[in-house]
Amino acid sequence: MKPFFQVQTIEEVWRRMSEVACLPSETVPLDDAAGRTLAEDFTAPCDLPGFSRSTVDGYAVRARDTFGASEPQPAYLTLHGEVVMGRAPDFVLGAGQCARVGTGGMLPEGADAVVMVEHTSEAGQQIVEIGRSAAPGANVIGPTDDAAAGQVLLPARRELRPQDVGLLAAMGVRQPRVARRPRAGILSTGDEVVPVDEAPGPGQVRDVNAHVLASQVRAAGGDVIPLGLCPDDAVRLRAAVDRSLAQADLTLLSGGSSVGSRDLTAEIFQGVPGAELLVHGVSVAPGKPFIWVRAGDHHLLGLPGQVTSCVVAFHLFVEPLMERLVGRPAAAFTRFGRQGATLTRNVAAQSGRELYQRVRIHETESGWLAEPVPGRSGLLRSLVQGQGLVRVPLGAEGLEEGSRVEVLLFPGAAR
Amino acid sequence: MKPFFQVQTIEEVWRRMSEVACLPSETVPLDDAAGRTLAEDFTAPCDLPGFSRSTVDGYAVRARDTFGASEPQPAYLTLHGEVVMGRAPDFVLGAGQCARVGTGGMLPEGADAVVMVEHTSEAGQQIVEIGRSAAPGANVIGPTDDAAAGQVLLPARRELRPQDVGLLAAMGVRQPRVARRPRAGILSTGDEVVPVDEAPGPGQVRDVNAHVLASQVRAAGGDVIPLGLCPDDAVRLRAAVDRSLAQADLTLLSGGSSVGSRDLTAEIFQGVPGAELLVHGVSVAPGKPFIWVRAGDHHLLGLPGQVTSCVVAFHLFVEPLMERLVGRPAAAFTRFGRQGATLTRNVAAQSGRELYQRVRIHETESGWLAEPVPGRSGLLRSLVQGQGLVRVPLGAEGLEEGSRVEVLLFPGAAR
Numbered sequence: 073m074k075p076f077f078q079v080q081t082i083e084e085v086w087r088r089m090s091e092v093a094c095l096p097s098e099t100v101p102l103d104d105a106a107g108r109t110l111a112e113d114f115t116a117p118c119d120l121p122g123f124s125r126s127t128v129d130g131y132a133v134r135a136r137d138t139f140g141a142s143e144p145q146p147a148y149l150t151l152h153g154e155v156v157m158g159r160a161p162d163f164v165l166g167a168g169q170c171a172r173v174g175t176g177g178m179l180p181e182g183a184d185a186v187v188m189v190e191h192t193s194e195a196g197q198q199i200v201e202i203g204r205s206a207a208p209g210a211n212v213i214g215p216t217d218d219a220a221a222g223q224v225l226l227p228a229r230r231e232l233r234p235q236d237v238g239l240l241a242a243m244g245v246r247q248p249r250v251a252r253r254p255r256a257g258i259l260s261t262g263d264e265v266v267p268v269d270e271a272p273g274p275g276q277v278r279d280v281n282a283h284v285l286a287s288q289v290r291a292a293g294g295d296v297i298p299l300g301l302c303p304d305d306a307v308r309l310r311a312a313v314d315r316s317l318a319q320a321d322l323t324l325l326s327g328g329s330s331v332g333s334r335d336l337t338a339e340i341f342q343g344v345p346g347a348e349l350l351v352h353g354v355s356v357a358p359g360k361p362f363i364w365v366r367a368g369d370h371h372l373l374g375l376p377g378q379v380t381s382c383v384v385a386f387h388l389f390v391e392p393l394m395e396r397l398v399g400r401p402a403a404a405f406t407r408f409g410r411q412g413a414t415l416t417r418n419v420a421a422q423s424g425r426e427l428y429q430r431v432r433i434h435e436t437e438s439g440w441l442a443e444p445v446p447g448r449s450g451l452l453r454s455l456v457q458g459q460g461l462v463r464v465p466l467g468a469e470g471l472e473e474g475s476r477v478e479v480l481l482f483p484g485a486a487r
Numbered sequence: 488m489k490p491f492f493q494v495q496t497i498e499e500v501w502r503r504m505s506e507v508a509c510l511p512s513e514t515v516p517l518d519d520a521a522g523r524t525l526a527e528d529f530t531a532p533c534d535l536p537g538f539s540r541s542t543v544d545g546y547a548v549r550a551r552d553t554f555g556a557s558e559p560q561p562a563y564l565t566l567h568g569e570v571v572m573g574r575a576p577d578f579v580l581g582a583g584q585c586a587r588v589g590t591g592g593m594l595p596e597g598a599d600a601v602v603m604v605e606h607t608s609e610a611g612q613q614i615v616e617i618g619r620s621a622a623p624g625a626n627v628i629g630p631t632d633d634a635a636a637g638q639v640l641l642p643a644r645r646e647l648r649p650q651d652v653g654l655l656a657a658m659g660v661r662q663p664r665v666a667r668r669p670r671a672g673i674l675s676t677g678d679e680v681v682p683v684d685e686a687p688g689p690g691q692v693r694d695v696n697a698h699v700l701a702s703q704v705r706a707a708g709g710d711v712i713p714l715g716l717c718p719d720d721a722v723r724l725r726a727a728v729d730r731s732l733a734q735a736d737l738t739l740l741s742g743g744s745s746v747g748s749r750d751l752t753a754e755i756f757q758g759v760p761g762a763e764l765l766v767h768g769v770s771v772a773p774g775k776p777f778i779w780v781r782a783g784d785h786h787l788l789g790l791p792g793q794v795t796s797c798v799v800a801f802h803l804f805v806e807p808l809m810e811r812l813v814g815r816p817a818a819a820f821t822r823f824g825r826q827g828a829t830l831t832r833n834v835a836a837q838s839g840r841e842l843y844q845r846v847r848i849h850e851t852e853s854g855w856l857a858e859p860v861p862g863r864s865g866l867l868r869s870l871v872q873g874q875g876l877v878r879v880p881l882g883a884e885g886l887e888e889g890s891r892v893e894v895l896l897f898p899g900a901a902r
Contacts, residue, residue, distance in 0.1 A: 102683065102698050103698060103701045103702065103705075103711065103713070105702070106702035106705065106706060106899065107706070107899060120867075121692055122687070123689060123690060125692075125865065127793070127865045155690075156678075157677065157678040157679040157690070157719075158677075158678045158679035158680070158681075158688075158690050158691050159688075159689070159690050160688075160689035160690045161690075175792070175793070176677065176679050176692070176792065176793075176865075177679070177690070178679075178689065178690035213865050213866060217866060217868075218866050218867050218868050219868065225871065226871070231899055232899070233702075233897055233898070233899040234699045234700075234702035234703045234706060234798070234899075235699060235794075235798055235867065235870035235871050235897070236871055237698050237699060237702045238695045238696070238698060238699035238702075238794055238798075238867055238870070238871075239695075239867050239868075239871050240698075241683045241693055241694065241695045241697075241698040241699070242692070242693050242695045242867060243693075244683060244684070244686070244693060245683075246683055246684055262572070262573075262591065263571075263572040263573045264572040264573035264591050264592070265573070268517065268656045268659060268660075268661055269659070269661055271659070272537070273573075273574075273575075274538060274574070274575035274593065275538060275570075275572070275573050275574045275575045275576075275592070275593035276573050277536055277540075277591070277657070278656055278657050278658075278659060279656065280653045280654075280656045280657045281653070282656075283517050283518060283652050283653060283655075283656040284649045284650060284652060284653035284656070285649075286518045287518065287520070287521035287648075287649035287652045287653075288649045290518075290521065291521060291522070291649060296518065298518070304572075377590070377591065378542070378590070378591075379650075379653055383649070383650055383653075409824045409825070410824070450540065450542045450591075450628050451628060451632060451633050452535075452633050452650065452653055452654050452657060453632070453633050453634065453654075455650035455653070456640070456641070456650050456651055456653075456654050482648055482650070483648070484521065484522060484646055484647070484648040484649075
């Protein structure tokens with residue numbers, strides 16, 4: 073009945089994810105746009121700033137009138153007027169003339185440079201001493217220096233940073249079009265699991281994964297639909313999955329770490345109309361029992377029940393799929409910092425699995441050290457005390473003490 | 488009238504900021520806690536998990552009954568029963584006995600190890616063949632392995648990561664106590680500036696800074712109170728500052744890049760009851776005209792009007808103050824990644840100022856390169872195209888082409 077399903081490599085899973093279509097777009101208010109993903113190329117609707125602006129307080133001049141000027145041998149120019157901020161000057165600068173201008177002020181016609189006020193002095197009777205020669209364009213931003221109309225300023229699929237939001241503001245964009253945030257239904261199973269607000273009895277534990285996953289989804293730019301806790305029961309699990317199908321783009325089902333529960337998860341997912349089993353097991357530790365079933369545009373993801381495995385599986389599989397859903401490559405660890413370090417102890421890896429070892433890092437006089445965090449895979453402590461992960465590639469038998477490694481730093485510094 | 492005020496170094500400003508008192512605390516729902524700052528040490532209220540748990544599917548055993556067992560010479564144990572998930576076993580394991588247990592199941596009294604199901608087979612008639620010797624504690628999480636009651640598990644002032652939220656969930660904390668988010672009133676000035684939804688006339692530009700600052704404040708964990716745009720007019724500026732004083736912890740006033748406007752900003756700030764001028768000018772470029780006035784618990788910050796300078800001044804001064812307000816050290820660039828790189832061109836620095844040069848980075852066969860982004864300080868483009876900053880320390884005359892530098896990467900990758 074159950075088809076034999078080959079364990080896949082991480083790269084095979086990511087390749088599959090790169091074929092997923094991305095979510096539709098929506099518009100958002102400008103001040104909510106940072107961190108969102110631009111849905112289409114942004115092309116400059118006009119020149120920016122659109123006029124010649126001074127970058128300093130000083131005097132607008134015709135550059136050639138200042139050539140050869142120096143402190144001992146200044147040029148003398150006639151003060152023609154003053155530029156009022158926010159208005160086009162109502163005069164034209166002629167030969168031998170200058171005009172007061174503040175930072176950000178518009179250059180009058182005829183002027184092509186600004187001399188900083190520090191290099192000038194007003195000599196009285198409308199005469200200004202210019203103590204320095206100015207090249208054409210000196211201290212001036214030209215009309216198209218920030219952008220020329222028609223230029224692509226921001227490429228589609230860019231995650232907007234505050235300065236990118238600034239560029240949109242400068243161009244008058246109040247409602248940029250961005251990819252919709254992926255919505256993740258979060259569901260926990262396990263007969264031994266109780267909600268956070270209940271006191272666990274003997275043999276019971278609280279539902280940790282739902283809250284870790286909710287925090288991870290939000291940090292990765294998604295919205296959370298909490299679906300609660302469900303016992304390992306086919307009918308109730310299927311009902312919870314149906315609630316997720318109706319509201320979310322992704323279902324994250326964690327728990328069912330025992331063999332029987334894992335089979336139940338796969339069975340429930342495959343019972344959804346249109347279900348297509350894409351991944352059932354990956355050659356990685358932790359994260360091996362990952363399940364991915366697609367049903368139309370919805371993605372059903374089965375994650376390990378042990379919290380350490382669940383956290384790593386999120387970064388390895390859920391985050392890349394979320395990246396892809398907003399239109400970017402299905403890559404992992406894009407939100408992780410990196411730190412080169414020296415390993416303080418051997419790390420043994422099981423052959424046939426890529427390993428992600430939790431490590432603590434600290435800086436010493438001889439550089440950064442990465443210390444493997446002891447503790448079995450079920451221990452939350454190893455994640456709380458750890459600052460990151462070290463990858464031991466598939467095929468390697470492990471890493472030796474003293475090896476140079478790149479530590480992938482968990483998002484949000486543990487300071 | 489105006490007291491002469493010494494330009495300070497960045498370090499002097501940070502030192503001052505480290506004396507600021509932090510904001511009061513509040514409680515938040517658990518799923519909103521990631522990214523927030525824990526207000527007090529979190530001490531384990533109980534042991535975790537509180538009982539001995541299996542980390543694998545297999546058989547709970549008394550380790551000594553398996554000593555010497557191997558595939559060719561297995562030990563034979565009597566199957567006493569099965570552990571039901573989420574319940575305390577209602578039996579005690581005696582000598583020569585074993586019990587089925589799933590991942591996460593509770594060990595029966597008498598058992599001290601678990602043998603993975605892969606190393607066993609049920610031989611019929613309640614006899615289980617054990618093909619491997621198990622050490623005491625093998626495949627078991629002990630009652631205090633994750634935490635012992637009374638241990639400090641998370642220190643006060645920790646920025647909570649998803650896994651830290653998981654630990655709170657495991658301990659039944661539904662409403663952790665965290666530092667209140669700093670509230671920043673954001674105000675722009677400049678007679679040449681118009682709101683984003685207006686078409687700028689000749690000599691005018693749209694209000695970019697308000698939207699960049701709002702995005703930066705939120706990315707740094709603060710809340711935004713938009714106060715709009717105000718002409719360079721003392722009465723109206725003071726009224727806007729009063730609105731901020733009534734609602735916010737910080738006022739961020741940007742603009743007024745000309746000398747006259749800067750003086751006006753300082754004058755308005757110092758006119759607030761209880762005002763104390765702490766900083767007026769810093770030996771850094773960009774960011775030199777930074778002003779900091781404290782009025783009771785409120786901080787009035789004057790930022791440069793040019794957008795590039797404003798962005799850098801935010802990271803140099805506003806973010807460290809926000810860090811301090813939630814109780815952490817007043818340090819800059821804590822949210823920036825780091826990338827070692829080789830400089831592709833000389834960077835000239837003005838003596839007496841620490842310089843932050845905007846750079847683009849790219850990876851080549853010979854490693855990462857940092858290319859100074861050309862463009863005058865008023866250009867948004869240099870920030871949009873740049874990925875980070877390179878620091879040229881005070882006292883250095885610049886950096887030469889080919890120097891090794893550490894690039895501070897702007898938060899939010901420009902992918």
